[in-house]
Amino acid sequence: MAEFTPDNIFNADKTGVFYKLLPEKTLEFKGIDxxxxxxxxxxxxxxxxxxxxxxxxxxxxxxxxxxxxxCFKNVKTLPTQY
Known part of the structure; x- marks a missing residue:
């Protein structure tokens, strides 16, 4: 790493996004699931x-x-590459 600047060192990772999963807890009402x-x-x-x-x-x-x-049936464009 001594040869490279922080601008030239990249990190990439994949992750799952549960886009339809509702939260188990909320900050709105304390103690209510x-x-x-x-x-x-x-x-x-x-x-x-x-x-x-x-x-x-x-x-x-x-x-x-x-x-x-x-899941994107009615979505025309996304700000991503697919």
Whole structure:
């Protein structure tokens, strides 16, 4: 790492986004659970990447099998690469 500046060292990782999962707790009402019904397991897998200094952030990459996923049925554009 001594040969490179923080602007030239990048880190990327993939993570799952549970976009339909409701929270179990809330800060709105103390002591009241937000649970009920089945928990959604629908996820999107996304990859995030940035350099060590944080000056260059790569657009989020959505990883999936379908060109037009059903979860984005009425969405025209996304600020990501797919």
């Amino acid at each position: 937000c649970s009920g019904g089945k928990r959604s397991k629908e996820t999107l897998t996304v990859m995030v990447c940035t350099n060590m200094s944080g000056s260059e952030k790569v657009e989020i990459l959505v990883i999936g099998k379908s060109v037009h996923p059903m």
